[in-house]
Amino acid sequence: xxxxxxxxxxxxxxxxxxxxxxxxxxxxxxxxxxxxxxxxxxxxxxxxxxxxxxxxxxxxxxxxxxxxxxxxxxxxxxxxxxxxxxxxxxxxxxxxxxxxxxxxxxxxxxxxxxxxxxxxxxxxxxxxxxxxxxxxxxxxxxxxxxxxxxxxxxxxxxxxxxxxxxxxxxxxxxxxxxxxxxxxxxxxxxxxxxxxxxxxxxxxxxxxxxxxxxxxxxxxxxxxxxxxxxxxxxxxxxxxxxxxxxxxxxxxxxxxxxxxxxxxxxxxxxxxxxxxxxxxx
Numbered sequence: 001x002x003x004x005x006x007x008x009x010x011x012x013x014x015x016x017x018x019x020x021x022x023x024x025x026x027x028x029x030x031x032x033x034x035x036x037x038x039x040x041x042x043x044x045x046x047x048x049x050x051x052x053x054x055x056x057x058x059x060x061x062x063x064x065x066x067x068x069x070x071x072x073x074x075x076x077x078x079x080x081x082x083x084x085x086x087x088x089x090x091x092x093x094x095x096x097x098x099x100x101x102x103x104x105x106x107x108x109x110x111x112x113x114x115x116x117x118x119x120x121x122x123x124x125x126x127x128x129x130x131x132x133x134x135x136x137x138x139x140x141x142x143x144x145x146x147x148x149x150x151x152x153x154x155x156x157x158x159x160x161x162x163x164x165x166x167x168x169x170x171x172x173x174x175x176x177x178x179x180x181x182x183x184x185x186x187x188x189x190x191x192x193x194x195x196x197x198x199x200x201x202x203x204x205x206x207x208x209x210x211x212x213x214x215x216x217x218x219x220x221x222x223x224x225x226x227x228x229x230x231x232x233x234x235x236x237x238x239x240x241x242x243x244x245x246x247x248x249x250x251x252x253x254x255x256x257x258x259x260x261x262x263x264x265x266x267x268x269x270x271x272x273x274x275x276x277x278x279x280x281x
Contacts, residue, residue: 067207067208068201068207068208068209068210068237068273069273069277069278070277070278071163071237071238071276071277071278072276072277072278072279073162073238075275075276076161076162076238076239076276077133077134077159077239078161079133080133080134082133083133083134083159084133084134084159086134086159086240086275086276087134087135087136087157087159089271089275090157090240090242090268090271090272090275091136091138091155091157091268092138092155092264092267092268092271093138094140096155096263096264096267096268097140097153097260097263097264098260098263100142100143101140101141101142101153101260102140102141102142102143103138103139103140104139104140104141104152106139107138107139108136108137108138108139109135109136109137109138109139110125111136112127112128113125113126113127113128114126114127114128114129114132114135117176117179117180117183120184121179121180121182121183121184122183122184123183123184123185123186131160131161131165131168131169132158132159132160132165133159133160133161133239134158134159135156135157135158135159136156136157137154137155137156138154138155138156139152139153139154140152140153140154140155141153142249142252142260144249146251147250147251148249148250148251148252149224149225149228149249149250149251149252150224150249151246151247151248151249151252151257151260152224152246152247152249153244153245153246153247153260153261153264154243154244154245155242155243155244155264155268156241156242156243156244156245157240157241157242157268157272158240158241158242159239159240160239160240160241161239162238162239163210163236163238163239165239166211166236166238166239166240166241167211167236169236169241170198170211170213170234170236170241171198173196173198173213173215173232173234174196174198174213177194177195177196177215180194181193181194181195181217182194188221188222188223189219189220189221189222189223190219190220190221191217191218191219191220191230192217192218192220192227193217193218194215194216194217194230195215195216195217196213196214196215196216196232197213197214198211198212198213198214199211199212199213200212208235208266208269209235209236209237209269210235210236210237210238211235211236212233212234212235212236213232213233213234213235214231214232214233214234215231215232216229216230216231216232217230218230219247219248221247224247224249225250226248228247228248228249228250228252229246229248229252229254229257230245230246230247230248231245231246231257231258231261232244232245232246233261233262233265234265235265235268235269237269237272237273237276237277238272238276239276240272240276242265242268242269242272243265244260244261244264244265244268246260246261
């Protein structure tokens with residue numbers, strides 16, 4: 001089943017669960033075939049949330065707007081090489097999360113690969129689509145100790161040509177939750193009962209990013225057990241999207257996991273704004 005961006009835009013401000021709009025929103029939009037998918041939360045293969053994006057009650061007012069500077073379009077990358085350099089200045093290392101978080105092995109996604117959620121709700125990988133100049137996912141974890149399990153974290157940055165393309169990426173993330181509330185990351189690793197919401201700047205207390213998306217559900221793993229809490233938080237500024245995925249573990253509270261997600265997402269968003277925002281003058 002394919003959803004249009006028009007449908008996704010009309011769903012903003014609603015809470016999405018499975019194929020139902022819980023907030024009672026509806027609307028019809030022009031049909032457009034689904035494009036390439038966002039980067040998923042799948043762990044790297046051997047070969048290769050009250051998060052910032054989570055909406056809360058109320059609506060952000062104009063005082064929050066300065067947290068998102070105007071985009072300086074002259075700073076947008078025009079080539080793959082420029083995009084890769086920009087990506088390197090935005091993506092974070094383990095130090096951004098605090099002393100408990102360490103690198104996983106492998107540490108980074110394979111270059112030039114892009115994940116797509118297929119019709120059977122299984123994540124596959126393919127080459128980069130035309131609207132993506134560069135993307136990178138880094139993998140981290142909090143080691144198991146003191147009665148707690150291993151909590152996994154992924155940090156993803158994607159660079160598009162412009163804001164229109166990055167907006168489509170966010171819209172498709174919403175559509176994926178509608179189409180596939182259950183997703184298979186790889187053999188022995190699944191997400192269940194996913195729901196999500198997306199909010200433009202100024203909607204539902206989103207005063208920090210042009211477009212915020214978050215999804216929450218359950219993570220089950222043959223290796224790690226479960227079900228545990230799962231959260232994905234994504235934000236957009238100009239041609240850039242940044243995201244943190246967190247897969248919970250035994251002994252971790254929701255608050256502790258959300259704090260790590262918020263720390264990582266806000267750090268990358270801040271760096272994107274510093275790189276591409278207009279200087280105050």
